[in-house]
Amino acid sequence: MVEAIRFRDDIHEEPAVSLDAFLDQSNATAVRIEAGEDARLLLPLLDRISLVEIDFPVFGDGRGYSAAQILREAGYEGELRASGDVLVDQLAYMRRCGFDSFIPDAPIDPKVMEEALARYEHVYQGTSDQRTPIWRHRHG
Amino acid sequence: MYQYDQYDQQMVDTRVEEFRDQVKRRLAGDLTEDQFKPLRLMNGLYLQLHAYMLRVAIPYGTLNSKQMRMLGHIARKYDRDYGHFTTRQNIQYNWIKLEEAPDLLADLASVEMHAIQTSGNCIRNISSDQYAGAARDEIADPRPWAEILRQWSSFHPEFSYLPRKFKIAVIASEEDRAAMRLHDIGIQLVRKDGELGAKFFVGGGMGRTPMIAPEIRDFVPADELISYAEACLRVYNRYGRRDNKYKARIKILVHELGAEEYTRQVEEEFAHMKTLGLNPPVEELARITEYFADPAFEGNAPDELDLSDPDFKLWVDQNVVAHKQPGYAIATISLKPKGGIPGDASSAQIDLMADLAEQYSFDELRVTHSQNIVLPHVRKSDLYAVWQKLDEAGLAPANLDLITDSIACPGLDYCSLANARSIPLAQKISERFADLGRQRELGELKLKISGCINACGHHHAGHIGILGVDRKGTENYQLLLGGSAAEDTSLAKITGPGFDEDGVIDAIETVTDVYLEEREGDERFIDTYRRVGMARFKEAIYG
Numbered sequence: 032m033v034e035a036i037r038f039r040d041d042i043h044e045e046p047a048v049s050l051d052a053f054l055d056q057s058n059a060t061a062v063r064i065e066a067g068e069d070a071r072l073l074l075p076l077l078d079r080i081s082l083v084e085i086d087f088p089v090f091g092d093g094r095g096y097s098a099a100q101i102l103r104e105a106g107y108e109g110e111l112r113a114s115g116d117v118l119v120d121q122l123a124y125m126r127r128c129g130f131d132s133f134i135p136d137a138p139i140d141p142k143v144m145e146e147a148l149a150r151y152e153h154v155y156q157g158t159s160d161q162r163t164p165i166w167r168h169r170h171g
Numbered sequence: 172m173y174q175y176d177q178y179d180q181q182m183v184d185t186r187v188e189e190f191r192d193q194v195k196r197r198l199a200g201d202l203t204e205d206q207f208k209p210l211r212l213m214n215g216l217y218l219q220l221h222a223y224m225l226r227v228a229i230p231y232g233t234l235n236s237k238q239m240r241m242l243g244h245i246a247r248k249y250d251r252d253y254g255h256f257t258t259r260q261n262i263q264y265n266w267i268k269l270e271e272a273p274d275l276l277a278d279l280a281s282v283e284m285h286a287i288q289t290s291g292n293c294i295r296n297i298s299s300d301q302y303a304g305a306a307r308d309e310i311a312d313p314r315p316w317a318e319i320l321r322q323w324s325s326f327h328p329e330f331s332y333l334p335r336k337f338k339i340a341v342i343a344s345e346e347d348r349a350a351m352r353l354h355d356i357g358i359q360l361v362r363k364d365g366e367l368g369a370k371f372f373v374g375g376g377m378g379r380t381p382m383i384a385p386e387i388r389d390f391v392p393a394d395e396l397i398s399y400a401e402a403c404l405r406v407y408n409r410y411g412r413r414d415n416k417y418k419a420r421i422k423i424l425v426h427e428l429g430a431e432e433y434t435r436q437v438e439e440e441f442a443h444m445k446t447l448g449l450n451p452p453v454e455e456l457a458r459i460t461e462y463f464a465d466p467a468f469e470g471n472a473p474d475e476l477d478l479s480d481p482d483f484k485l486w487v488d489q490n491v492v493a494h495k496q497p498g499y500a501i502a503t504i505s506l507k508p509k510g511g512i513p514g515d516a517s518s519a520q521i522d523l524m525a526d527l528a529e530q531y532s533f534d535e536l537r538v539t540h541s542q543n544i545v546l547p548h549v550r551k552s553d554l555y556a557v558w559q560k561l562d563e564a565g566l567a568p569a570n571l572d573l574i575t576d577s578i579a580c581p582g583l584d585y586c587s588l589a590n591a592r593s594i595p596l597a598q599k600i601s602e603r604f605a606d607l608g609r610q611r612e613l614g615e616l617k618l619k620i621s622g623c624i625n626a627c628g629h630h631h632a633g634h635i636g637i638l639g640v641d642r643k644g645t646e647n648y649q650l651l652l653g654g655s656a657a658e659d660t661s662l663a664k665i666t667g668p669g670f671d672e673d674g675v676i677d678a679i680e681t682v683t684d685v686y687l688e689e690r691e692g693d694e695r696f697i698d699t700y701r702r703v704g705m706a707r708f709k710e711a712i713y714g
């Protein structure tokens with residue numbers, strides 16, 4: 032099993048349950064969303080969640096990016112983890128959409144990751160990572 | 172024209188470094204071709220039949236002479252001395268070496284150009300009206316809006332792994348010169364109570380299931396443009412089909428949900444998006460708009476034109492249209508010489524067009540979706556000199572919008588998906604109809620050729636369309652009639668059984684003969700077709 036890569040200090044160890052199980056079961060605090068499941072179903076329950084794991088069956092399936100954004104836009108502050116076919120060249124965009132931990136199927140070279148994440152000093156759009164978009168730098 | 176500031180330049184330079192690193196990892200074997208593919212595609216690099224093809228973005232089809240010269244330089248240095256202007260107002264090069272691609276991108280970046288998102292399942296280069304800023308009928312210049320969208324869509328983290336590619340066009344006049352409603356999102360700038368805003372059409376496209384985009388909102392104010400676009404994209408990213416590549420474009424989602432339900436979902440998402448502070452302030456649109464201010468037109472440039480040279484007159488009649496500024500004209504350089512490859516230009520021709528733009532058109536050029544080049548701001552008194560220089564370089568075919576001004580996709584000569592060759596067919600047709608008198612007699616006639624059902628040659632939108640199919644292992648061509656990509660958008664219909672190469676050319680000839688017999692008054696081909704219907708043409712073709 033590949034180690035989780037974390038960009039937050041609190042560690043959540045409870046295994047994530049499926050979305051259906053989570054919605055039925057009031058005491059779980061970690062949930063896993065498959066690509067194609069509706070992250071909005073979690074919005075009324077955000078208070079009790081400390082981990083949402085979103086699966087990427089193949090890296091080209093980009094639904095998880097929107098799921099992450101939806102959760103962060105709704106104020107979710109717990110751990111948001113991407114699992115599955117998560118590759119180093121997708122990490123920067125995932126971070127921008129609010130993911131703060133990763134369990135990739137295949138190991139990621141830490142040095143390549145560091146470079147990839149540090150590469151772009153600026154961004155064009157506002158997203159849930161709250162980085163300042165270029166247009167705001169231009170207009171103060 | 173827009174100019175990069177330090178931020179834009181830094182973004183593009185960083186992308187070059189990033190890609191250099193990715194290529195290095197690929198060449199060292201750290202990345203498999205499967206892993207590398209989406210990365211190179213985000214940079215416009217395709218693996219074709221014989222070599223890599225690189226597509227360079229020309230945002231909204233506008234460029235200056237320095238950029239145009241760079242395109243010539245790239246043709247010389249990295250390709251076989253020519254480039255191919257595409258139906259997406261871009262240019263592509265067919266013979267690129269992977270090892271050299273990073274240097275090529277660095278050269279492009281030095282003139283504020285790039286290949287970002289010219290392929291892949293992301294938001295592609297934004298297209299626009301090739302006459303923007305010069306057209307008489309526009310209510311504003313659409314390009315500042317296109318530039319806002321370019322920046323927003325570049326490196327968009329949420330929308331870079333969409334179900335399928337995504338194309339946006341922005342226009343600002345009633346006459347549609349950009350096939351706006353055949354885009355995933357078509358935006359038409361409109362005024363409401365004096366305020367400029369965007370009318371949204373979503374879910375158009377060509378490909379195997381062509382559709383005309385329905386209007387989903389009549390007015391989006393400038394300072395909500397981005398959140399509305401985000402809402403459109405988010406619904407698509409979440410619910411667009413990913414199970415079947417051929418059903419993955421947004422047009423299928425809009426069609427399956429129905430425009431009304433899709434719109435409802437977008438509006439719901441929009442209500443939420445509006446609260447997130449995603450929209451640049453109006454000052455940003457104002458900042459960008461300043462770059463597109465009119466050039467310093469001469470107030471009293473003479474409006475008369477000496478048309479005593481008959482060849483010049485033919486060119487003016489066909490390739491020159493009225494400019495909003497008296498004394499000026501918009502001139503189209505046709506890249507469709509007799510027997511030539513539609514959209515191809517040699518590096519010498521590219522350089523010449525750059526020189527002409529610098530000297531005679533306030534340093535501006537445009538690429539059109541019908542694969543021609545426009546000099547948007549030429550003083551009428553300079554037109555003759557411009558024409559003479561073009562003519563010497565083989566760049567003065569007087570055939571804009573005539574049958575030989577055809578669009579053709581790369582087809583079987585380059586494309587790994589093709590069923591049939593497109594380019595040689597276009598060449599033969601242009602030879603068969605070479606007589607300019609005959610072409611002019613036939614008038615406006617848009618001929619569009621695709622080498623397979625993916626429709627890169629826009630055959631559905633041709634007054635006459637040709638589709639290459641594979642029939643028991645031999646190339647076969649279906650003929651279609653009645654399409655249009657203009658404001659009267661319509662989709663062409665197949666006439667019947669297909670033909671071999673010579674057969675389809677004969678059939679086109681038959682079709683044009685029927686038109687000449689049936690035409691009433693000054694009807695164009697498409698008008699006659701719409702009036703008399705398919706049956707008359709079918710009968711003549713198949714007897």
Ligand code: SF4
Nearest residue numbers: 580586589622623627
């Ligand atoms: S229409 Fe088909 S053959 Fe032509 S370029 Fe597109 S994919 Fe290739």
